[in-house]
Amino acid sequence: MQYVVAPNNFFSHKAPSGNVLWDATHFCPASALTPAEATMFWVFPLAEVPAPAYDPITQSLIELAPLSVSGVWTQQWAINTLPIDDAKANSIKDIEVNVIQRLNTFVRTRNYADTLSAVSYSGDADVQLNSDGTYMKYARSSTWIIVVNTTNEIQAGTRAPCNYATIEHLLPSLVWPTAAPVIAPYIYR
Secondary structure, three states, X not given: OOEEEOHHHOOXXXXXXXXXXXXXXXXXXXXXXXXXXXXXXXXXXXXXOOOOOOOOXXXXXXXXXXXXXXXXXXXXXXXXXXXXXXXXHHHHHHHHHHHHHHHHHHHXXXXXXXXXXXXXXXXXXXXXXXXXXXXXXXXXHHHHHHHHXXXXXXXXXXXXXXXXXXXXXXXXXXXXXXXXXXXXXXXXX
């Protein structure tokens, strides 16, 4: 539990956790004060309120100074709209980070360290490695073409800032080829 210090019922600050020097004879956490001592030092329990839902792409959440509501000091929150340039930057970062994670998570299903590692096998003499590498080279390029176009639209203001989940359906599905292509040698006659 948190506590507030509110001399004459005006909020001053939140009581620090741990021991506090209240006066020459009281050195303890706010929770250890008796009701009489808490009244003497203007210490009140803080009714904690869960933070409201907000969109971290376009909004910020700020904890305000507590208010006394019907005699109970209550935590307060505010949701502010971010400047458009901040929202654009948040949107682009969210999309790019999640796309990288999506591609890397997929290639790890075949034990590649990351997308770059999988793509490096394109052209490999091993048929399966070549198939995986070639597929990921295509999947990575197809994905990033969509991402770059989308983030360019966000930056230009022709698309509203959004999160990754909003554009995920636009990305190509990731499914490993079922079998490596069999390359039959050509026989000269």
